[in-house]
Structure formats: structure tokens, C-alpha cells
Amino acid sequence: MTSTEPDPGQVAVVAFAQSRHARATEGLSEVEMLLPVLRDVLGQTGLSTGQIDFTCSGSSDYLAGRPFSFTMALDGVGAWPPIAESHVETDGAWALYEAWVKLLTGEAETALVYSYGKSSVGDLPEVLTRQLDPYCLAPLWPDSVSLAALQARALLDAEATSERELAGIAARSRAAAADNPHAQVRGTSPDAATLLADAYVTQPLRRHDLPPVSDGAAAVVLATGRTARRLTSRPAWIRGMDHRIEAHSPGARDLTRSPSTRLAAEHAGLFDPGAPPVDVAELHAPFTAQEVVLRDALRLGEGTAVNPSGGPLTANPVMAAGLIRIGEAAARIARGEARRAVAHATSGPCLQQNLVAVLESDGPAEDGSAAGGSAEDGLVKDGSVEDGQGGEGV
Amino acid sequence: MDDVLTAPMVVEFPFTRSLGPVLSAFLTGLRERTVLGVTAADGRVVVPPTEYDPVTAEEIRDLVEVGQRGTVTTWAWNGAPRRGQPLAHPFAWVLVRLDGADTALLHALDAPEGPDSVTTGMRVRVRWAQERTGAITDIACFEPAPHDTPLRGRPTSHPGTFAEPVTSLVAAARLDYTYSPGRAQTRYLNALAEHRTKGERCPECRKVYVPPRGACPTCGVATGEQVEVGPAGTVTTFCVVNIKAKGLDIEVPYVYGHIALDGAGLALHGRVAGIPYDQVRMGLRVEPVWTEGGRHPDHYRPTGEPDAAYETYKELL
Ligand SMILES: [Zn+2]
Numbered sequence: 083m084t085s086t087e088p089d090p091g092q093v094a095v096v097a098f099a100q101s102r103h104a105r106a107t108e109g110l111s112e113v114e115m116l117l118p119v120l121r122d123v124l125g126q127t128g129l130s131t132g133q134i135d136f137t138c139s140g141s142s143d144y145l146a147g148r149p150f151s152f153t154m155a156l157d158g159v160g161a162w163p164p165i166a167e168s169h170v171e172t173d174g175a176w177a178l179y180e181a182w183v184k185l186l187t188g189e190a191e192t193a194l195v196y197s198y199g200k201s202s203v204g205d206l207p208e209v210l211t212r213q214l215d216p217y218c219l220a221p222l223w224p225d226s227v228s229l230a231a232l233q234a235r236a237l238l239d240a241e242a243t244s245e246r247e248l249a250g251i252a253a254r255s256r257a258a259a260a261d262n263p264h265a266q267v268r269g270t271s272p273d274a275a276t277l278l279a280d281a282y283v284t285q286p287l288r289r290h291d292l293p294p295v296s297d298g299a300a301a302v303v304l305a306t307g308r309t310a311r312r313l314t315s316r317p318a319w320i321r322g323m324d325h326r327i328e329a330h331s332p333g334a335r336d337l338t339r340s341p342s343t344r345l346a347a348e349h350a351g352l353f354d355p356g357a358p359p360v361d362v363a364e365l366h367a368p369f370t371a372q373e374v375v376l377r378d379a380l381r382l383g384e385g386t387a388v389n390p391s392g393g394p395l396t397a398n399p400v401m402a403a404g405l406i407r408i409g410e411a412a413a414r415i416a417r418g419e420a421r422r423a424v425a426h427a428t429s430g431p432c433l434q435q436n437l438v439a440v441l442e443s444d445g446p447a448e449d450g451s452a453a454g455g456s457a458e459d460g461l462v463k464d465g466s467v468e469d470g471q472g473g474e475g476v
Numbered sequence: 477m478d479d480v481l482t483a484p485m486v487v488e489f490p491f492t493r494s495l496g497p498v499l500s501a502f503l504t505g506l507r508e509r510t511v512l513g514v515t516a517a518d519g520r521v522v523v524p525p526t527e528y529d530p531v532t533a534e535e536i537r538d539l540v541e542v543g544q545r546g547t548v549t550t551w552a553w554n555g556a557p558r559r560g561q562p563l564a565h566p567f568a569w570v571l572v573r574l575d576g577a578d579t580a581l582l583h584a585l586d587a588p589e590g591p592d593s594v595t596t597g598m599r600v601r602v603r604w605a606q607e608r609t610g611a612i613t614d615i616a617c618f619e620p621a622p623h624d625t626p627l628r629g630r631p632t633s634h635p636g637t638f639a640e641p642v643t644s645l646v647a648a649a650r651l652d653y654t655y656s657p658g659r660a661q662t663r664y665l666n667a668l669a670e671h672r673t674k675g676e677r678c679p680e681c682r683k684v685y686v687p688p689r690g691a692c693p694t695c696g697v698a699t700g701e702q703v704e705v706g707p708a709g710t711v712t713t714f715c716v717v718n719i720k721a722k723g724l725d726i727e728v729p730y731v732y733g734h735i736a737l738d739g740a741g742l743a744l745h746g747r748v749a750g751i752p753y754d755q756v757r758m759g760l761r762v763e764p765v766w767t768e769g770g771r772h773p774d775h776y777r778p779t780g781e782p783d784a785a786y787e788t789y790k791e792l793l
Pocket of ligand 1: 564678679681682683692693694695696
């Protein structure tokens with residue numbers, strides 16, 4: 083434990099791992115799906131489970147269909163003898179936020195953050211209706227695809243986008259995923275014109291506007307100051323992070339804008355005067371039209387590569403997809419492909435709640451001599467979970 | 477690899493929810509074919525009403541009655557309605573800004589002429605359900621109101637009082653899952669079906685987990701090496717059950733115990749029978765009793781061996 087409080091710039095992502103996301107991890111329990119990812123992320127740092135100061139996870143009982151399902155996953159982190167541990171019932175990006183705050187207090191130097199979801203166990207669009215207002219929304223069982231379609235229609239009506247632009251977002255995402263072994267929808271990607279020839283799934287959405295239904299897991303190790311430098315030669319420093327929420331009811335909001343994302347980005351320092359340009363943005367936009375809203379809210383220009391991993395349109399393990407955005411952004415920095423990156427995560431219907439994290443490298447790439455630890459250089463490793471392909475729409 | 481077990485699992489959870497003054501008035505109003513909104517701090521009329529201002533979070537209580545016709549602000553065509561949704565045939569989801577309201581309400585629009593007949597900006601009206609109970613579903617859906625023009629002017633104040641107000645609602649929900657216990661527990665359950673108990677050994681600390689869950693919670697590593705344990709074991713601790721469980725056909729009192737099967741690194745639990753309940757004791761040696769076709773031991777009974785010494789099981793308590 084450290085006794086001095088690091089400044090807010092002094093927490094870094096030092097390792098990231100994720101599963102090979104698939105439509106269904108046949109026959110794996112949640113802990114069986116998660117375990118290879120945890121071994122991978124810890125292996126990158128050389129830390130054992132007992133050397134982690136704080137563990138925080140994100141998952142949902144509604145996906146699993148059983149209460150306190152996260153307690154089973156704790157078997158995978160060596161939770162006995164008792165560890166300092168916490169859990170959030172939402173995407174792992176919020177677990178990472180909690181761990182970041184914990185590290186900023188000086189109560190811990192290292193944190194393990196993980197999240198996972200097996201959407202294949204239930205009917206995801208139906209399960210997601212249960213997160214809605216129980217008085218005026220949930221009794222109507224409005225599925226997640228239909229709610230996203232209302233948002234897309236609002237954007238089309240406002241001429242903030244076009245069906246052709248949305249198809250272009252899908253085509254770009256699929257092409258980007260071609261060299262991402264963790265993505266579920268990969269391979270040769272049809273161009274926008276071909277995609278537009280498809281029939282509507284829920285008008286105005288076509289299949290390519292929807293994310294695949296995915297099973298998957300992700301994990302990140304955070305560390306403070308000198309510990310981060312010991313664990314990796316290229317820490318991805320978290321320069322700021324914030325999350326904000328809007329009214330729950332979709333009818334009470336302007337669905338074409340995301341003021342909560344804008345506000346979170348301001349507080350995370352994305353727009354700080356004099357800050358270097360954003361090289362990469364990993365956006366948690368499971369539906370094509372949501373990327374349009376987020377690019378505007380984050381003021382992203384042509385110089386920023388959006389979702390070079392393929393993003394959630396090519397793998398969308400619910401509860402992990404937001405954490406993966408932070409991990410992917412950090413991995414770009416660790417590989418020296420980006421100096422400054424923004425990661426975004428969302429929760430709730432139609433981008434109700436949004437988290438923004440700004441990550442930066444140390445500066446020019448350091449040579450290995452600066453790192454005294456056992457870290458390996460590249461962050462992205464395979465979790466040896468079953469391979470699986472084919473984007474079946476939600 | 478063996479086929480992994482799966483089974484259908486239905487989760488049903490009828491939550492009873494209190495309504496509070498604003499939602500009670502709104503939902504009772506729907507029962508009485510009246511649509512109420514609430515005036516927010518900035519003067520906007522919020523429908524469905526909330527108890528707290530969407531911007532300032534202050535408590536708001538000024539109810540107004542809004543129109544039963546409105547304008548579609550956005551829509552989506554639902555060609556394959558799901559269980560529980562307002563209409564069984566294809567319909568449009570719509571956000572409708574009712575006349576006099578400044579926010580929009582989500583509901584279904586019955587549009588028999590299909591998606592080509594639906595547009596943002598079209599006029600629609602409430603179709604009331606025949607039977608109304610004080611729920612959002614008292615609005616059966618909306619229907620097109622062609623040639624209709626929006627009502628102008630501010631909505632009128634409403635006291636929100638009705639005879640026999642609804643004060644709570646039961647939110648019934650059902651979700652269907654296909655549950656799988658995973659590979660480790662499948663191996664365990666398949667062995668049990670053959671009346672054998674197989675744990676799994678941790679490759680690091682060598683502890684044998686029964687039942688196995690796929691990972692050692694101490695080391696955080698996968699278990700895989702199967703180890704047959706038992707069949708006999710030792711009662712490490714127990715309790716006497718005096719209250720009959722619902723749906724369980726066992727006479728009380730009976731004994732439920734922790735049983736450390738020989739070779740296992742931790743105790744599992746099971747019923748102890750074949751001995752008067754007040755003679756069960758720590759250290760009692762027991763063995764499983766299987767019933768025809770059962771996938772689990774029905775209970776454990778004494779083997780007749782001498783009791784195990786405390787030292788042999790004290791680590792397994
Ligand atoms: Zn072990």
C-alpha cells in the first residue's frame with residue numbers, strides 16, 4: 083500500500099485481455115469462460131491473484147438468470163482467503179471507474195477489473211426490457227432493438243444522418259474487425275451499397291445496424307505511478323474519467339443528442355485547451371446511429387480513428403463491451419499506435435448513461451530499460467475461449 | 477468432450493410496487509380515461525409524469541390534464557411482436573407528444589396499412605382498453621387520427637383525485653433461459669447419474685473440490701483432474717430441521733448435514749436418515765442411499781463404522 087496520494091494522472095491501464103467473443107460459448111459456465119481471460123491479464127503483469135490490492139467486477143444477474151451470479155465468478159480470482167472486492171451490476175467500465183477512484187484514494191496500488199456476460203443463456207432484447215421504468219415502460223416490453231430504432235428514426239428525420247451513412251459505419255466496423263481475432267463478425271465485409279439492399283429488421287434498422295449477440299469476457303489491470311511503470315514499459319495513463327446520466331424516459335430526451343456524453347467528456351478533460359489531438363476513439367455504440375450521436379458529443383473530427391477494433395458492431399458481450407472499449411484504447415497506446423485516445427461506455431436505453439475516459443501515453447516510446455518488471459510489451463492477448471463467428475443480429 | 481448438460485429455466489418475478497402520489501394519480505387517471513401530466517419547474521408538462529423534476533430533481537406535484545390526441549415524434553416498425561408487447565400483430569412503436577405535453581409517451585400505434593402509413597408528425601389518438609385496471613396498458617394502443625389538428629393552449633389543472641385510487645401495481649415478468657452448469661459440473665452430474673461422486677483436484681494446492689465448479693477459489697486456476705471420492709463420508713456438522721419446507725415430502729424433524737466424503741477437500745450437504753434424528757452426531761460415518769432413477773443421493777445413512785476422530789475432519793468444518 084502506498085502512503086502518498088498520486089495525482090489524478092497517475093493511474094494507468096497496464097494490461098488488457100479479452101475472450102474470443104462468440105454467439106454462444108457452448109457449455110462453459112461463466113467462471114469457465116472468464117478464467118482464461120483472468121490468467122491472461124495477470125500473466126501479462128506477472129502478478130498473482132494474491133498480489134492484487136483491489137478487485138472489482140461488472141456483470142448482471144438478469145443475463146445469467148440467477149441471483150448473486152457474480153459470486154460464482156469470484157472462484158476465478160482466488161477470492162479465498164478473503165480479498166478486497168466489489169461488484170457493480172452494470173458494464174465493467176463502471177467497475178473500472180470504481181477501481182480508478184479506489185486507486186486515487188491511495189488505498190490500493192493495483193486493481194484487477196473484469197466483466198463478462200453470457201447473453202446466449204436468455205433472450206437478450208427481452209432481458210434488457212427489465213432495466214426499464216417498471217411503471218410506464220417495462221409493462222409494454224419494448225425490446226432494445228425497437229428503442230434503438232426510435233433513436234435512429236429521430237436522427238434520420240433530423241437529417242443528422244442517412245441510411246447510407248449508417249451502412250457505411252457498419253461496413254467500416256466490419257472491415258476494421260477483419261484483423262481483430264476477438265471480434266465475432268469478421269472476414270470479408272460487404273460495402274455500404276450491398277448492405278443497404280437488405281430488408282429492414284426493425285425499420286429503419288437493418289441487420290448491419292445491430293450488434294451481434296455475444297458471449298464474452300474482458301479484464302484490465304490498473305496500477306498507480308511507479309508500480310505501473312514496473313509492470314509495463316508502456317502504461318496507458320488515465321488522464322480523466324467521468325460518467326453522467328440523463329432522464330430515463332426516451333420521450334423526455336432529445337434522442338439526437340447526448341448531453342451526458344458531452345458533459346462527461348468535458349470533465350474527463352477531453353476538450354482541455356492545448357491538449358494533443360485524439361488519435362483513437364473506442365465508442366460503445368452498439369447501434370450504428372448511436373455512433374453519429376457520440377461523434378458529435380465528443381467533437382471527433384476526421385483525424386480520429388473511430389473503433390479501429392471493429393467496435394461493438396462486431397462483438398457486443400453485454401456487461402463487457404464498455405470495458406473492452408477502455409482496454410482497446412489502452413492497447414493502441416501500449417502498442418505505440420496512439421498518443422491520446424478516448425474510450426466511451428454506455429448503459430441504459432438509447433444512450434441514457436455515458437462514461438468517458440481519456441488515456442494518454444508517456445510521450446515518445448520508452449525503451450525497455452525504463453521498465454524493471456516482468457511485463458511483456460503488447461497488451462492484447464487471446465483468451466483461449468472457444469472461437470466463434472457469424473453475426474447473428476439481436 | 478462430453479456433451480454439456482442444459483435445461484430450460486423459467487424465472488418469474490412479480491414485484492409489487494408502491495406508486496406514490498403522482499404515479500397513483502396518473503395510472504388511476506388512465507383507468508378513468510383521463511391522461512395526466514405534471515408541470516416541471518421550467519413550466520414544461522411532463523407525460524408520463526414523474527415525481528421529481530427531470531432537470532432540478534425537486535419534488536413536483538402540479539398535475540394537469542392533457543389531450544388524448546397527439547403527434548408522433550419518432551417511430552419504428554415492429555414486424556414481429558414479442559410476448560407481452562401491446563399488440564400481437566405488426567405495429568409501430570411510437571413516441572407520442574400528447575396535446576398540451578412537452579415530452580413524449582412510448583406506446584404502440586396500430587397501423588393496419590403498414591409502415592408506409594406511418595410518419596413522424598402524424599396525428600394519433602388513444603385507443604382505450606376495454607378492461608382498465610390502473611396501468612399503462614389501460615391505453616391499448618394509439619390509432620391514426622387523420623385530418624386531426626393539434627389542440628392549442630395550455631392544459632388545465634387537475635387535482636389528481638379519483639374514487640378508489642390505485643396505490644400499487646404488480647409488475648409480473650417472466651424470462652426464459654437455457655441454463656448450463658458448465659463443463660465441470662456436467663462432469664460431476666454425469667458421474668452422479670452413475671452413482672459415483674467425482675470431484676476435481678486443483679493443480680496448484682491439490683485440494684479436491686466436490687462438487688467442482690471449474691476453478692479453485694484459493695488459487696484462481698482451472699481444475700480438471702477428476703478424482704473419485706467416497707462413497708462413504710463423515711458428518712462434520714448438522715442441524716435438525718423442524719419446519720416442513722413447501723413442496724418437500726419429508727417428515728419433520730429431520731437432519732440436514734455437512735458430509736465430507738472420503739478424499740474430498742470440502743464437505744457437501746445432504747440429508748441424514750436411517751437413524752433417529754437426535755442420535756446424529758459430528759463424526760458419524762455415513763454412505764449415500766440412491767433411489768431408482770435418481771440423479772442425486774436421496775439421503776445418507778450410517779455405515780455402522782466407528783465414528784471418525786475429530787482430527788480427521790476438523791479442517792473440513
Ligand atoms: Zn488451489
